[in-house]
Amino acid sequence: MSDSLPDRARAPLADLRILAIEQFGAGPFGTLQLADLGAEVIKVEDPREGGDVSRYVPPFQEGEDSIFFESFNRNKKSISLDLRHPDGRAIFEDLVREVDVVFSNLRGDGPEKLGLTYATLGEVNPRVVCCSLSGFGMTGPRRSEGAYDYVIQGLAGWMSLTGGPDEPPMKSGLSLVDLAGGYVAAISMLGAVWRARRDGIGGDCDLSLFETALSLTTYVGTWSASRGYQLERLANSAHPSIVPFQVFSTRDGWLVIACAKEKFWQRLVAILKRPDLGERYPLFADRRDHRAEVQAELQAEFAKDDTAAWVAALREAGIPASAVNDVAAALADPQVQAREVIEELEHDTLGSVRHIGSPLRIEGGRVPAGRAPFRGEHTEQLLADLCGYDEEVVERLLAGGAVAGPAARPAAAVGQTPPAAE
Known part of the structure; x- marks a missing residue:
């Protein structure tokens, strides 16, 4: 089977290979950052469970393909492999010998149970990095708990900070804990691989969405930890200490303005032809003290x-x-066209898919968007190229259920649900 992904020879991470036991958003978003920089990311998808559950997320879903899955998994490969099958485990360890990173986003107790930590895989490949991104980390009283973005937003205090003063606690409009966790995972993997190549020894990365969310409270978290500060929720998304830094309603819609420097305030009162405001409230502290x-x-x-x-x-x-744009208006901004942010490709079952390109721009290293893999699309190729198995061995493994090749195409009808796990 030929490799359908773009030529990555000059990409910054062309020599990085990652074996990813991942699903849904946080984990796939982390490895997506590395795939977009040229890394070879191999998704391990369980054939008993229909692979990554995000293949079946509506809307815009057909059979085992969805635009949700596409957005998190472009430029990757897929091997359909049962890690609990004895032959599947042997295959997995053969793959581990050829990769830089084994990445997972399971519950905190999952990597140890599945033998995905360095204590186990370091014996197979001493240079391998074993990176776990879980809800709460691999230690502590919550290690075995599952977690989702919305739950962590509540637990980490985010919802108490979001929304107006008389509104219920509110989540952010996007799954920012998951997305930030992905970035944290990507940075951690790069740092750990750098050390492994320098020192010849890999190790574990133990990351958690909860700690990621707490870290993103930044100055508010430091204020709270240092002085017991309680942030007051303000109307119109106002900044807690800088005025004006918020939205205002206009005659026909909404405007967001950020006077984060004194010079901006002076320019604003000039535009408004209200020098009296500049005289009455010349400094940050004056405007904060007289916010209303x-x-x-x-x-x-x-x-x-x-x-x-x-x-x-x-x-x-x-x-x-x-x-204050909606998403469609944001994507229509002239800056988007000038920077060629959107990349369009044709998908076998989904038709036209317009990807939001990677913001990671390195000169000469941008990898064009390639579609996400079909489940098990690269199984036979990887068994041959990385594991060195001949055709007879591959056929035996396929017949035994340790691995699976790609599902027959075209995909099944809209609304298909994944097969139930045994």
């Missing part, structure tokens, strides 16, 4: 004109500001 008055004055001004007019005037003055 300042906001009321500004709201009255912004209500006098349309969003587009305000944005044009503010940008001309060099003040950070924007209309």
Whole structure:
């Protein structure tokens, strides 16, 4: 089977190979960052469970393909392998000998149970990095608990910080804990591989979504830990200490403005032709101490004109500001076209898929978007190329159920559910 992925010879991570036991969002998003930089990411998908569960996430899902899965798994390979099968475990260890990283996003007790830690795999490949991204880490009283982004947002205090003062606790609009956890995993893998190549010894990376979320409280977390600070939720997404740094309603919509420097405030009062505001509230502290008055004055001004007019005037003055876009409007911004952010490709069953390209831009190293793999698409290729198995051995393993090749195409009808685990 020929490799359908783009030529990665000059990509920054062309010499990095990762074996990933991953599903849904956080784990696949982490390895996606490395795949987009040229790493060979091999997804290990359990044939008994239909592979990565995100293959079946609606909407825009057909058979074992979904646009949700595409968005997290482009530029990867797939081997359909049963790690609990004796032959499957032997195959897995043969693959471990040829990779730099074994990555998983399971519960914290999962890597030890499945033999995915360095204590086990270091005997197979002393240079291998074993990276685990779990809800709570591989130690502590919560290690065996599962976790999802929304739950962690509540547990880590995020929901208490989000929304208006009279609204219920609110999650962020995106699964930011999962996505940040992916970035944390990507950085950790690169750091650990660098050390392994320098010192000749691998090791474990023990990462958690909970700690990732706590770390992202940054200054608010430090204020709380140091001084017992309790953040007050403010209307209109206002910043806790800088005024104005929030949204305002205009005559026809919404505007977001960020006067994060004193010079921006002075430019703003000039645009508004309200020098009195600059005189009454010249400093950050003055505006914070009189937040309600300042906001009321500004709201009255912004209500006098349309969003587009305000944005044009503010940008001309060099003040950070924007209309509050929906996602479609954001993707239509001229900057998106100028930077070729969107990459379009044709998928065998899903038709046209327009990917949001990687923000990781390294000169001469951008890997074009390639579709996500079909489950087991690369099974036979990997068994031959990495494990060195001949055709007879591959056929025996396929017949025995340790591995599976790709499902017959075209895919099944819309709405198919994954096969139940045995």
